[in-house]
Amino acid sequence: MKLLNNEKFYVGQEIFIESCPDFVDNAVVFEDNRETGYFYAIERMKSGKLKILDAVNIYDVNKVKDKEILSEIKIFWSDNFERAALFINDYCHAIMDFKNKLGLCRTEFPHSSQTWQNGRKKLTDKDVEKFFNN
Structure with missing residues (x-):
């Protein structure tokens, strides 16, 4: 596993964090547009x-109770750069699996894009454990 990004932010603060290894075509982006937080493949x-x-939807700003507390984002990549995981405050919220064309998130929202697997699979702690053990 490789930690490529580690940044601080406040929920509801406009932010755009790219994680783009130079030598692969895959990239992920976390964006908070002041209304929602999303993670993109x-x-x-x-x-x-x-x-x-x-x-994948990470949060709706109006539903987050502790917006005034400084948060920390970490984006990890698998060693082969086929999967990326988004952590906020040391809790995994989403995994993008480029090899299997699958986006996993805790909210199961929105439905998958037409180019990736149909349906949205809910991210579980078992998925996170598998991410770090493969």
């Missing part, structure tokens, strides 16, 4: 443009 096209492959 991205493909970097040869043209330089970014293509969203899938997106």
Whole structure:
């Protein structure tokens, strides 16, 4: 496992965090647009443009009770850069699996994109354990 990003932020503060290893086409982005927090699976096209492959909801800002507390984001990648995991305050909220075209999140929302697996699988602690043991 490789920790590529480690940043502090406040929920509801506009933020855009890219995690893009230079030597692969896969990338992930965490975005808080002041209303919601989302985690995106991205493909970097040869043209330089970014293509969203899938997106998962992490939170709705108005439902987060401790917005005034400084939070910490960590983005981990598997050694082969086929999977990325989003942690906020040391709790895994989502995993993007590029090999299996699967986005996992605790909220099971929204439905998967048409290019990735249909249906949304809920992220479990067992999935997180598997992520770190493979």
